[in-house]
Amino acid sequence: MKKLFFIIFLLFFFLVNYVEAERMESSGYRIEYSNLNIGAANLSDDEANQYKLSTTLGQAASGKFQKDSYLVRAGFQYIHSIVPFTFSISKININFGELQPNVPKTDSAVLKVSFGGAGKYQVTAAEEGPLKTLANNFIEDASCDDKKCDEHTPSPWVSNSTIGFGYNLTGEDIPEAFIACGPTCYRRFPDVSNISQEKPVVVMSNESITANQPEATTKDIYHEAVVTFKVNVSAIQPAGTYQTIITFVATPTY
Amino acid sequence: MIKKRCILKKIILFVNLTFFLLFVQTAAAQQISLSFSPSLMEILIKPGKSIMLAYRLQNHADPTIIRTKVRPFNPKNNRGDIEIKPEFDGPIRFSLDNADLQLEQPFFLKTKDSQQLLLRLRVPEGTPEGDYYYTFLAETEPPPGTEGVTSSQTRAVIGSNLLITVTKTGTTEIKSKIVLFDLLTRFRFNLFGKTFRLADSNDQIPLVLIVENQGKNLIKPVGQIVLKGNFGEKAIYEILPSNILAQSQRLIEATPSAFLNQTKTSSLVLTGFFIGRYQLSASLNFGEGTPYTFARVDFWAFPFKLFLGGLVSFLAIVFVLKKIKNFEE
Numbered sequence: 001m002k003k004l005f006f007i008i009f010l011l012f013f014f015l016v017n018y019v020e021a022e023r024m025e026s027s028g029y030r031i032e033y034s035n036l037n038i039g040a041a042n043l044s045d046d047e048a049n050q051y052k053l054s055t056t057l058g059q060a061a062s063g064k065f066q067k068d069s070y071l072v073r074a075g076f077q078y079i080h081s082i083v084p085f086t087f088s089i090s091k092i093n094i095n096f097g098e099l100q101p102n103v104p105k106t107d108s109a110v111l112k113v114s115f116g117g118a119g120k121y122q123v124t125a126a127e128e129g130p131l132k133t134l135a136n137n138f139i140e141d142a143s144c145d146d147k148k149c150d151e152h153t154p155s156p157w158v159s160n161s162t163i164g165f166g167y168n169l170t171g172e173d174i175p176e177a178f179i180a181c182g183p184t185c186y187r188r189f190p191d192v193s194n195i196s197q198e199k200p201v202v203v204m205s206n207e208s209i210t211a212n213q214p215e216a217t218t219k220d221i222y223h224e225a226v227v228t229f230k231v232n233v234s235a236i237q238p239a240g241t242y243q244t245i246i247t248f249v250a251t252p253t254y
Numbered sequence: 255m256i257k258k259r260c261i262l263k264k265i266i267l268f269v270n271l272t273f274f275l276l277f278v279q280t281a282a283a284q285q286i287s288l289s290f291s292p293s294l295m296e297i298l299i300k301p302g303k304s305i306m307l308a309y310r311l312q313n314h315a316d317p318t319i320i321r322t323k324v325r326p327f328n329p330k331n332n333r334g335d336i337e338i339k340p341e342f343d344g345p346i347r348f349s350l351d352n353a354d355l356q357l358e359q360p361f362f363l364k365t366k367d368s369q370q371l372l373l374r375l376r377v378p379e380g381t382p383e384g385d386y387y388y389t390f391l392a393e394t395e396p397p398p399g400t401e402g403v404t405s406s407q408t409r410a411v412i413g414s415n416l417l418i419t420v421t422k423t424g425t426t427e428i429k430s431k432i433v434l435f436d437l438l439t440r441f442r443f444n445l446f447g448k449t450f451r452l453a454d455s456n457d458q459i460p461l462v463l464i465v466e467n468q469g470k471n472l473i474k475p476v477g478q479i480v481l482k483g484n485f486g487e488k489a490i491y492e493i494l495p496s497n498i499l500a501q502s503q504r505l506i507e508a509t510p511s512a513f514l515n516q517t518k519t520s521s522l523v524l525t526g527f528f529i530g531r532y533q534l535s536a537s538l539n540f541g542e543g544t545p546y547t548f549a550r551v552d553f554w555a556f557p558f559k560l561f562l563g564g565l566v567s568f569l570a571i572v573f574v575l576k577k578i579k580n581f582e583e
Binding site for chain 2: 084085086087088089090091092093094095096097098099105109112114120122127131192197199200202205229231241242243244245246247248249250251252253254
């Protein structure tokens, strides 16, 4: 009888599968560390005001990590969102095609920012030099119809005889200057390559934590702006392939 | 035989067309879409120590070449914007712990792929105590432009901020001051050395609270703004936690039940029907055991618009009645 029990016990012992902690997989998916962000909130008893509880459920790397020599605060418990900070540009290549004198060419790209995890953000823009050829001929940056636009101030640019390279902004979170000036207004990109090393300018920014709002829809955490690039040359512009790089930097706030 | 071949050709053509129409996707311009998390790291560390920080970079769009770098930043204004310096400086040393990746070296990231970036942060011995602020950046490499076509290539850069406090003892310097606590009321005037703020009862009144960090370490204010009326009414607005970097100022936001105002230059917008004298007080502290900082401001509200409207209506009625009376006579 004892032997029988012993055999059954051994049989169970060897047949039992080993357990792999927190691993979920099927033919269609595998979760390496099954740690799903399922919620985060600030709780308090509003009436008595006796306790405050800040919670995070899931998220392996969020929270406060402390050792003798360091302390790290990371993740969304401190920012209260599970939406990652995301930045998108709809088009890498802004193509003006073949330029002809006094025939302005435009092309546009959509900048999209999701900033749920960041709370607030800014996007800056700058050019790595003007549009130029390998022979160093260049198209000057826009000064607009009234010659008053610069890196910060937009101004109307509707005349076909006005030459230069600039941009316009429409959509969400764009600078007040563009809203006030209107859709025909352009300004030039700051040039980070020149001697004066102009500083990048803010083209999108938002300071409201929309993702935190209970009725926030998906759209609320995606903010979009359209940047329209415009170029025009005069009859004396040397022929050539004019190119430059525009850098958009999206950073969350601190 | 020829008829069979003809049928076979037709079938092949039909199958090809079906596949072409059903499965071939439309071509779109090359896009960039990157996610970077976490978006903020706050580190308190002793000199001579090093730690590893794990980030995740995801590519949601077309395959791209990525380059990572770390650059110092300065606070740009009192709204939390930053100004990233073009070159690296400061005593903190950064490197990637990934076996196959290095900072400033390009790597390829496929569509819908993600890359864990293990950032090693080392604080050399002898690093002066204080705060050091950096942004960990991931930038795309724009492809070369097409010959013969005037074009501009776009580069996307996404960043995550690192707020590093170097301290030997674990204690930080908390030295703050409320530099502005004021209401942007419609009218204000000075009388006998005192400022009187006047608002209409229905006005939306913006409140500005700016705190200056005069110390060498970042601080996080917590506290409340309390509105008290002369009839015993009271409203409490919780201060939203935010970092004020060393030697900088920040506009502090307050919110009732997590709803924020949309104006960019105020901490809070007071709404309601106000009448009489109101007092607003701000009380802030910067963590457990730290002293409170107070500020107070008051304003008067009267139903000017309502009164004017009533007066105009009254005068109009009197005028009409007089006209009617004259007409009857």
